[in-house]
Amino acid sequence: xxxxxxxxxxxxxxxxxxxxxxxxxxxxxxxxxxxxxxxxxxxxxxxxxxxxxxxxxxxxxxxxxxxxxxxxxxxxxxxxxxxxxxxxxxxxxxxxxxxxxxxxxxxxxxxxxxxxxxxxxxxxxxxxxxxxxxxxxxxxxxxxxxxxxxxxxxxxxxxxxxxxxxxxxxxxxxxxxxxxxxxxxxxxxxxxxxxxx
Amino acid sequence: xxxxxxxxxxxxxxxxxxxxxxxxxxxxxxxxxxxxxxxxxxxxxxxxxxxxxxxxxxxxxxxxxxxxxxxxxxxxxxxxxxxxxxxxxxxxxxxxxxxxxxxxxxxxxxxxxxxxxxxxxxxxxxxxxxxxxxxxxxxxxxxxxxxxxxxxxxxxxxxxxxxxxxxxxxxxxxxxxxxxxxxxxxxxxxxxxxxxxxxxxxxxxxxxxxxxxxxxxxxxxxxxxxxxxxxxxxxxxxxxxxxxxxxxxxxxxxxxxxxxxxxxxxxxxxxxxxxxxxxxxxxxxxxxxxxxxxx
Numbered sequence: 001x002x003x004x005x006x007x008x009x010x011x012x013x014x015x016x017x018x019x020x021x022x023x024x025x026x027x028x029x030x031x032x033x034x035x036x037x038x039x040x041x042x043x044x045x046x047x048x049x050x051x052x053x054x055x056x057x058x059x060x061x062x063x064x065x066x067x068x069x070x071x072x073x074x075x076x077x078x079x080x081x082x083x084x085x086x087x088x089x090x091x092x093x094x095x096x097x098x099x100x101x102x103x104x105x106x107x108x109x110x111x112x113x114x115x116x117x118x119x120x121x122x123x124x125x126x127x128x129x130x131x132x133x134x135x136x137x138x139x140x141x142x143x144x145x146x147x148x149x150x151x152x153x154x155x156x157x158x159x160x161x162x163x164x165x166x167x168x169x170x171x172x173x174x175x176x177x178x179x180x181x182x183x184x185x186x187x188x189x190x191x192x193x194x195x196x197x
Numbered sequence: 198x199x200x201x202x203x204x205x206x207x208x209x210x211x212x213x214x215x216x217x218x219x220x221x222x223x224x225x226x227x228x229x230x231x232x233x234x235x236x237x238x239x240x241x242x243x244x245x246x247x248x249x250x251x252x253x254x255x256x257x258x259x260x261x262x263x264x265x266x267x268x269x270x271x272x273x274x275x276x277x278x279x280x281x282x283x284x285x286x287x288x289x290x291x292x293x294x295x296x297x298x299x300x301x302x303x304x305x306x307x308x309x310x311x312x313x314x315x316x317x318x319x320x321x322x323x324x325x326x327x328x329x330x331x332x333x334x335x336x337x338x339x340x341x342x343x344x345x346x347x348x349x350x351x352x353x354x355x356x357x358x359x360x361x362x363x364x365x366x367x368x369x370x371x372x373x374x375x376x377x378x379x380x381x382x383x384x385x386x387x388x389x390x391x392x393x394x395x396x397x398x399x400x401x402x403x404x405x406x407x408x409x410x411x412x413x414x415x416x417x418x419x420x421x422x423x424x425x426x427x428x429x430x431x432x433x434x435x436x437x438x439x440x441x442x443x444x445x446x447x448x449x450x451x452x453x454x455x456x457x458x459x460x461x462x463x464x465x466x467x468x469x470x471x472x473x474x475x476x477x478x479x480x481x482x483x484x485x486x487x488x489x490x491x492x
Contacts, residue, residue: 010333016345024229031204040389040391040401040404040405040408041389041391041394041401041405043404044398044400044401048380072394072398072401074349074389074391074392074393074394074401075243075392076349076361076389076392077349077353077354078349078387078388078389080353080354081353081363081364082364088354098251109397109398111396111397111398112394112398114397115244115393116244119242120245120253123238123239123241123245123257127208127238127239128210128237128238128239129207129239129242130211131212133210134236135396138396138427143373146400147396148395148396150437150438151434151435151438154434154475155212155434156472158472158474158475159214159473160211160212160214160473161211161212162210162211166207166210166211168236168237168238169236170236173260173303173305174238175302176302176303176304176305177256177257177260177303177305178253178254180252180256180299180302180303181252181253181256184311
């Protein structure tokens with residue numbers, strides 16, 4: 001059995017951190033479930049959005065940070081638009097994801113991590129996304145060589161590909177952008193005032 | 198003639214090349230000047246903001262804003278995703294000095310970020326009066342039901358994009374109605390298509406997009422109209438995958454807004470790149486032409 005008073009106390013600092021950065025109050029959630037009923041991806045989550053909010057209320061922060069929900073949220077913001085308490089639920093989930101990233105938590109959605117990695121490497125290399133090489137590298141990285149391969153003849157027939165990657169001329173400036181971010185989990189600096197209004 | 202900076206973005210130069218083609222064609226038809234942004238870069242799309250807690254998701258679009266700042270007073274980003282990222286960068290740079298500093302260290306100069314950022318719908322509404330559209334279209338799309346599909350990032354989050362109604366957007370309607378088309382009630386017009394999960398988590402996209410298509414058909418819609426290349430990819434390019442996954446037999450054409458307008462002006466599907474879509478729009482085109490022949 002979960003000792004609720006203990007989890008609330010232990011989780012409190014991280015919940016406060018998520019509340020501060022997202023500018024939202026998880027305690028305002030009434031558990032009406034409207035976020036979950038509007039969510040198009042809830043079927044792929046381990047915890048639906050309203051349960052995630054409840055877990056934050058009772059301090060189960062580590063479970064939230066490690067959840068598939070935090071990684072797979074599409075950030076479509078439908079839940080935030082529909083919440084009767086005007087909580088930016090998607091913002092809370094996004095913040096949890098960022099906190100998990102910064103804490104170096106290993107995400108469980110390997111394919112998603114590899115997709116982001118290959119996408120951003122591609123942009124770093126060319127300045128613009130070269131879809132063809134991104135798809136190939138992603139399929140190699142995930143060892144799912146046939147993923148979307150059925151679309152290839154169609155894409156070729158419709159003349160929708162660049163064989164050679166497009167390139168930004170000022171690649172040095174692009175490299176500096178990636179260097180400033182440091183190539184690792186650097187969060188956006190926060191505004192000194194007006195955060196989370 | 199007003200001239201706008203034009204930020205095509207990665208999709209409009211490859212997988213959504215037909216959006217670029219039709220956008221330029223419509224701009225030319227109505228005398229709207231567009232001037233492609235010099236040496237633009239990827240806006241970061243979804244992976245940048247999600248991946249590194251925000252900073253890269255601002256710095257990438259910030260470089261484009263900065264370049265636009267040296268050119269025309271407004272920049273148009275026809276891709277809904279690029280539009281959203283440019284607006285985000287503008288919003289964050291405006292309120293966050295530390296982020297501005299970080300950006301300026303990368304750019305090596307003071308960042309310009311106050312160029313007006315507008316999307317394709319906004320541009321067309323501003324430059325084309327419905328009366329002018331009606332006069333040019335001569336009712337070519339009469340009897341055709343178009344589903345105005347806005348998706349997520351064009352209208353959300355409202356405090357950042359500050360465009361239309363985040364739950365019930367309507368801005369695509371005046372010009373499309375002026376072509377003679379009908380715009381039926383379409384409850385799924387802002388439902389998410391599954392976003393960028395097509396490669397890493399396909400089942401999310403197929404299910405989300407299947408629901409959008411099903412809702413469109415229930416609303417009696419003949420073709421969806423969008424300004425988002427990612428929505429287009431999920432709804433059009435993946436429609437065959439949806440049919441295979443759900444045992445459905447959908448053939449719902451998905452048009453870019455500028456393609457629908459191009460058809461209304463009498464341009465051929467080939468000129469507008471409609472033949473580059475996965476779903477064959479032949480039946481729809483025949484109906485449009487048949488109506489012309491009959492009248």
